[in-house]
Each structure stands twice: as structure tokens, then as C-alpha cells.
Amino acid sequence: MKPFTLLYFILSVVLYLVALPLLVYLSFKQKYKESIPARFFLFNNPRFKSGNGVWFHVCSLGEARALKPILELLNDYEIKITTITHTGQAEAKRYNAEVRYLPYEMFLQFWVKKQDVLVVLEAEFWYMLFSVMRAKGTRIILLNARISEKSVKKYLQFAWFYEKLLSNVEVIYAQSEADKNRFIALGAKNIEVIGNIKLAGKISKTKDYKKPNAELIVAGSTHEGEEESVLKSFVEYKKQSDAKLAVVPRHPERFEAVYELMKKYAAKSSLTLSRFSQDKEFKADMVLVDVMGELNNIYAISDIVILGGAFREDVGGHNPLEPAHFGCKIITGKHFFHQKELFRYVHHVQYVEPDEIHKALMASKELPPSMVEEKIDLKPVVERIIKNPNLPL
Missing domain, CATH: 3.40.50.2000 (Glycogen Phosphorylase B;)
Known part of the structure; x- marks a missing residue:
């Protein structure tokens, strides 16, 4: 383990110990009773069964739902999904995939298995996830990547840290030119603007309800x-x-x-x-x-x-x-x-x-x-994901 990564790991352990009483307390709250035990105590949250395939990491409901058109194009591939929230977890379980909660950072070195590709959506920037997976030989892609106007100043204050984190990434597919420029300011390389992948999602209803006379x-x-x-x-x-x-x-x-x-x-x-x-x-x-x-x-x-x-x-x-x-x-x-x-x-x-x-x-x-108005073409993204000839069917 590199010196900085070791220091970061030790810091994550210290923060975990300090926050432990709060984590135990929150585990009994309805909103967190599934996600916190899974993420911070690995309760009912085993490792993925195999060490290959395409692993998508998303935060919550919206990002999990946005995966649908991509997963339809990867229908024959072995898919894994991790989430942060319980609503994201429920949505991810609708897919034909292995679904887990992403553990807290100090567990990742022991929990993760090498995958062919790790695709991380939006702003889920976890240093240990990126560094450990890259060390294991996993290709990392950022998809639908964004840095909001509101948070860009905070990112720039730690630009040296995000440059280290993003150096593990093969390609960044940004939502907009503004996002691309913000990533460049953080020292990121190989950035392409493709728009928001949520534009590719098929929007439909599942039931018909009677419209009121008002x-x-x-x-x-x-x-x-x-x-x-x-x-x-x-x-x-x-x-x-x-x-x-x-x-x-x-x-x-x-x-x-x-x-x-x-x-x-x-x-x-x-x-x-x-x-x-x-x-x-x-x-x-x-x-x-x-x-x-x-x-x-x-x-x-x-x-x-x-x-x-x-x-x-x-x-x-x-x-x-x-x-x-x-x-x-x-x-x-x-x-x-x-x-x-x-x-x-x-x-x-x-x-x-x-x-x-x-x-x-x-x-x-x-x-x-x-x-x-506007649509998005996901084919270039999918081609990049599956460019590894060893990716299993």
C-alpha cells in the first residue's frame, strides 16, 4: 500500500471509531436500519460471488434508475451494482444483477474483488474504492460525472487530493462543458462530454389510474x-x-x-x-x-x-x-x-x-x-465498457 493510501486508511479507521456510537444509534432509525448495518458493520452484505464482470456503483434512487438503458445494452454480461441508500438498493434489485451496499472505506481493501470494469456514476468519489480497485487491475470509468457549481470551490480547496483520486480513472464522461472544465481544474485527464445519461432512459407508466374530474x-x-x-x-x-x-x-x-x-x-x-x-x-x-x-x-x-x-x-x-x-x-x-x-x-x-x-x-x-428536447447516444459508452476482450459473457 502506498504511503498516502496507508495514511488515508488509518484516518478512515480513526473516524470510524469516533463515529461508532452515532452509527449504532442511527442503525435503529427507520431510514438507516438497513443501509448503516450493511455499510458500516457488513451485516447481510457479503462480497460479490465472482471476481469479474462489470461493476456499477451508484448513490441513490435516481442514479440506480438511470442505469436501465445501459444495462439493457449489456444484457449478456455479468453485472454487479452497489448503492449507498436503501431507496437506491431497492431500485437496483429490479435488475438482473448482484446487488450490495458499498461498505465504508476502511473495509474496501478486504471486501472488494477485482472486476473487469468499475463504472462510477455522478459524484461518488471514494478514494479507497478508486485506489484499491486500480491496484487490483480494474479499469475505472466515471459516467454522468458532475461537479456542481455550488460545491466546486470545496473541491478546488482539495485539488491535490482529487488529482490523486482521479489519476486512477481511465475516462471521465462528463454531463456538460462546465463539468469538464471543473474536472480539468482538478487535474483530471481524458474527459469527454456526452450529456446526462438520464436523457437516454425510457420513461413510462406501469399502471393506469382514473383522472379526477378536476x-x-x-x-x-x-x-x-x-x-x-x-x-x-x-x-x-x-x-x-x-x-x-x-x-x-x-x-x-x-x-x-x-x-x-x-x-x-x-x-x-x-x-x-x-x-x-x-x-x-x-x-x-x-x-x-x-x-x-x-x-x-x-x-x-x-x-x-x-x-x-x-x-x-x-x-x-x-x-x-x-x-x-x-x-x-x-x-x-x-x-x-x-x-x-x-x-x-x-x-x-x-x-x-x-x-x-x-x-x-x-x-x-x-x-x-x-x-x-434532446437525446443521448450511449453506444460509445458501452463500447468503452466492453472494450476488454476478456470480459465474460
């Missing part, structure tokens, strides 16, 4: 603090329009808290409220969608989407391609830095502050539906 507004992928702004705006909008509201929280562990908040607003405004899990309909004035995997099905019958994740400064927005595909009129916040490249391809979006949502709802009556 305008349907969906607050999709909302986070704490965003629902209240949406509910205030909807109550005002409801006074002037025949509309119904469906709220779809991003994280399932928040379903109960959001339902209690909706109950408060329903009671104050004499509006009816229901849970989607109970009747799968939109008869009530407000509906909490307390099930997973239904967002596209609901977008398909919606008129307006208030897209969450961008009304707070710390989230960075969510994927606008899905509501745009179904022709919904999109309202979102101004903090969409993680999705900036995707929003570049989506037209007719209103970007507003939380207290401007009601105004945006009123303006939607005169605006055209959102639409997506």
Missing part, C-alpha cells in the same frame, strides 16, 4: 419544509379553482409526519383528505401518496407538478424529465444545482421561491405544458 396538482418528491409552502399555496388556489392536490414525499419515513401536516390544513380549510394506499383514487381534495413507485403513474394523469427538492438550499432539485415527458406544467424552486444539466433540456418551467407557488399556479393557466 385539475390535478402533484407535489412530487417533496422534502421537509416544502410541503407546508405547497399546502398554503394550494389552499389559496383552491378558493379560485376546482383542483385537487396529491403530495408525494421523497422519503417514505416521512409519510406519517406529512399526513399530520395535511390533516391540519384540511381541518382549517374544510377540505377532504385521504391516503392513496387505501383507495388508489383522487376523490378527496388532498391525497397523501404514501406508497413507493407510483410517481410516473400519477404524473401521467396530472396537470401541474410542483417538483420538490429545489425549494431548499441543501437538496439540489429532482429529475424534471419524468413530469415533462407526460406534458405536465412544472413549477419548481431555484435551488436545482444537482439537476441543472437536466433542466437545460426541459422547456416552459417556472422557477419560483416558496412564497411564490400560488402565483405560479395562477400563471400556469396561460402557459404551455413542459417538454423535453
